[in-house]
Amino acid sequence: MASLKDLRGRINSVKSTRKITQAMKMVAAAKLRRAQAQAEAARPYAQRMEAILASLGAAVASSPDAPRMLVGSGGDKVHLLVVVTADRGLAGPFNTQVGRLARARIRALEAEGKQVKLLTVGRKGATFLKREFASRFVGEVTYAGRKRIEFADAEAVAMQVAGLLEEGAFDVCSLIYNRFRNVISQIPTEQRLIPTPLPEGAVEAVGPQALYEYEPAEDQILATLLPRNLAIQIYRAILESTAGEHGARMTAMDNATRNAGEMINKLTLNYNRTRQANITRELIEIISGAEAV
Amino acid sequence: MATFLLELVSPEKLLLSRQVEMATIPAEEGEMGVLPGHSPMIVALRGGVIRVRENGAETEKLFIAGGFAEVSPERVTILADEATPLANLSRTASERRLAEAEAALQEAVSEPEPKRDAAYARVQALRTAVSVAEAA
Numbered sequence: 563m564a565s566l567k568d569l570r571g572r573i574n575s576v577k578s579t580r581k582i583t584q585a586m587k588m589v590a591a592a593k594l595r596r597a598q599a600q601a602e603a604a605r606p607y608a609q610r611m612e613a614i615l616a617s618l619g620a621a622v623a624s625s626p627d628a629p630r631m632l633v634g635s636g637g638d639k640v641h642l643l644v645v646v647t648a649d650r651g652l653a654g655p656f657n658t659q660v661g662r663l664a665r666a667r668i669r670a671l672e673a674e675g676k677q678v679k680l681l682t683v684g685r686k687g688a689t690f691l692k693r694e695f696a697s698r699f700v701g702e703v704t705y706a707g708r709k710r711i712e713f714a715d716a717e718a719v720a721m722q723v724a725g726l727l728e729e730g731a732f733d734v735c736s737l738i739y740n741r742f743r744n745v746i747s748q749i750p751t752e753q754r755l756i757p758t759p760l761p762e763g764a765v766e767a768v769g770p771q772a773l774y775e776y777e778p779a780e781d782q783i784l785a786t787l788l789p790r791n792l793a794i795q796i797y798r799a800i801l802e803s804t805a806g807e808h809g810a811r812m813t814a815m816d817n818a819t820r821n822a823g824e825m826i827n828k829l830t831l832n833y834n835r836t837r838q839a840n841i842t843r844e845l846i847e848i849i850s851g852a853e854a855v
Numbered sequence: 856m857a858t859f860l861l862e863l864v865s866p867e868k869l870l871l872s873r874q875v876e877m878a879t880i881p882a883e884e885g886e887m888g889v890l891p892g893h894s895p896m897i898v899a900l901r902g903g904v905i906r907v908r909e910n911g912a913e914t915e916k917l918f919i920a921g922g923f924a925e926v927s928p929e930r931v932t933i934l935a936d937e938a939t940p941l942a943n944l945s946r947t948a949s950e951r952r953l954a955e956a957e958a959a960l961q962e963a964v965s966e967p968e969p970k971r972d973a974a975y976a977r978v979q980a981l982r983t984a985v986s987v988a989e990a991a
Binding site for chain 1: 862864865882883894896897898923932934937967
């Protein structure tokens with residue numbers, strides 16, 4: 563049985579761990595609120611963009627010289643996966659979830675004889691996937707140490723993807739990220755970026771909306787709109803992932819705090835029992851000593 | 856007077872959503888005044904100033920760096936790349952960004968056309984920003 567001093571030491575160390583996890587939980591809760599507000603604020607733009615894209619895309623997609631970003635290169639050989647994770651750990655299964663999905667996708671694609679390229683956003687995903695797939699990396703982006711991720715950051719990632727597309731470095735591009743469902747549940751999701759999936763209802767939109775006049779012509783607007791849409795999709799994924807990260811960390815730290823509490827109770831009980839046993843033993847020693855005299 | 860719903864959104868937030876009488880928007884092919892009942896249009900915008908008219912007076916002036924507008928008889932949605940009320944537009948910051956954009960354009964001269972055009976459009980937009988910041 564551990565000595566009283568050892569037990570005291572362990573109780574103290576668990577107590578300080580609990581303080582840390584509790585503080586982290588609090589910080590995550592505050593950041594979560596901010597991240598959610600930011601994601602909320604980005605939504606109107608994405609929605610309007612989708613509406614415009616639906617009416618435009620339907621008008622142009624069938625034409626033979628539709629832009630590459632809309633219809634892809636027509637091939638299906640090389641896949642680019644953009645994997646969005648957090649920059650920090652200690653968020654429960656948050657990063658591993660995405661990493662696992664990405665790994666499964668890479669294996670499945672390669673089993674089909676396709677080539678895979680990887681672009682990671684966030685430090686954790688990069689370290690996770692580098693172990694196994696280092697040769698597939700075409701780039702990595704991290705925001706470690708940044709307080710807030712701005713649209714310009716997502717735009718830079720989109721530019722990189724657009725550059726690769728222009729070089730013909732890939733045929734299909736998808737985004738893998740944690741979709742934020744609620745504070746306790748984030749769903750690792752794969753979303754197609756290129757060829758651009760036309761939003762739902764695109765077909766009906768051809769009806770009355772086709773009456774739009776365009777200035778300049780459709781294809782010119784589309785040429786500027788598509789990169790923008792790409793950036794928006796990436797921005798949205800990063801924001802959702804950030805919100806999810808803080809949500810996941812909050813739950814993980816809540817659990818850790820609770821577990822630490824249980825641990826402290828157990829250790830305290832153990833400590834008191836040992837203390838009492840020691841006292842009893844000493845008393846017996848004294849009494850039996852006195853009797854012997 | 857008749858009004859229509861004007862919505863101005865940037866990727867980072869919804870900036871404006873209310874009933875107005877008239878909006879002047881900097882379309883790529885020239886300024887465009889929109890009144891209620893305008894025929895449906897989708898236009899690309901260049902860098903410039905959006906002016907909003909409500910209750911017979913000009914109430915709001917915002918600088919945008921480019922974007923798109925969707926016009927329909929009862930509403931106008933502007934998707935701006937970035938939007939700043941003129942009052943908040945700082946001349947020194949705009950000048951600094953203009954210098955950066957001009958440097959980027961210099962680099963982009965040898966690049967393929969779409970990239971060069973984008974860099975050029977950015978310089979144009981920021982030139983407008985500097986000139987309106989000066990006037991304000």
